[in-house]
Amino acid sequence: MAKTAAADAGTLDRLGRVLGVFDENLNTIARELGLAARVEGTKIVFEGENADTGAAVVESLLSTAEAGEEIDKSRLLYCIELAREGRASDIGEVMKGVVAVSSRGKPVKCKTVGQKNYVEAIGKNTITFGVGPAGTGKTYLAVCRAVAAYKGKEVEKIILTRPAVEAGEKLGFLPGDLQTKVDPYLRPLYDALQEMFGLETYQKLMEKGAIEVAPLAYMRGRTLSDAFVILDEAQNATREQMKMFLTRLGDGSKMVVTGDLTQTDLPEGKTSGLKQAVELLKGVEDIAVCTLTEKDVVRHPLVMKIVRAYERDEAKREENKRKKGEKK
Secondary structure (H helix, E strand, C coil): CCCEEEEECCCHHHHHHHHCHHHHHHHHHHHHHCCEEEEECCEEEEECCCHHHHHHHHHHHHHHHHCCCCCCHHHHHHHHHHHHCCCCCHHHHHCCCCCEECCCCCEECCCCHHHHHHHHHHHHCCEEEEECCCCCCHHHHHHHHHHHHHHCCCCCEEEEEECCCCCCCCHHHCCCCHHHHHHHHHHHHHHHHHHHHCHHHHHHHHHCCCEEEEEHHHHCCCCECCEEEEECCHHHCCHHHHHHHHCCECCCCEEEEEECCCCCCCCCCCCCHHHHHHHHHCCCCCEEEEECCHHHCCCCHHHHHHHHHHHHHHHHHHHHHHHHHHHC
16 A cells, blocks of 8 residues: 655745745656655645655755745755655755855855765864865855855965866967966856955955965965965876875964866876875874765756766776776
8 A cells, every 4th residue: 555644834835835836846756756746735745655755855845945945956856865865854954054154145055964064074174175076066165164264263364276287278378477377277266255255355355365366386385374275176186286285284274175086187197186185184183084976966957967977987987997907
């Protein structure tokens, strides 16, 4: 006999937010979990083997609506993923606490369990590695924490850096001086800072040196004290560059290193400094390694599917290499 489970929205307003336009959210839940669904008053009733899971998804969406958060497709699919793992209640914990407040007064909150763990690790540790695919908020959340630390007078300076690895075009062929040439590589960092501080404040802080955005090569020979330092796209740092960067750490500073090990642009045969650092430093006190996955992708839902497709392909390639090695 099929199971039946229900979740009570309480009010028509909350019910409408959970159901979505033309019941789109409800139809997605039913389709993803193989359920029959209907609305009875302010209750959503599910029938099928996964009826309890469907009800758990609705309960998590109700928590989202109660917190004033938007229920978009990516968040809906994430709730379904958590519910399948029996962790639907975690979504309420994720939304507790504000990472930072943007220049327009909008609070920035974590959207996934992985993101929450990452932000908490940054708060607790001197050095944090955030490793994961595109769209998981690694860089953006790190910048938000840097801005919050600066506004809270925990640090005197924000330093953002990334390797200027050539991808297609040669730097020497691009017009302008060196800073102009590397600016395109640093654009995501500029954008995040401007959103958090506002353009006018951002420009003033840049002028007085409270914010520094520079290529990784500029870090050599320095000691970075009383600063929040972020190394972005660290998968493109070599072993030597990574060691150089990590040993710049000074008193009162905090470092966050972010990267995606599946998108290394280093020349063939060059080992990623990020990959090696994660292996060497995992388990060292006051250093955290946070691994974000495709479940933490908060961009368009298709991004999650793209990431999974590439991960499956990479797994097949590794398996084929292993089999060839065994034959030899």
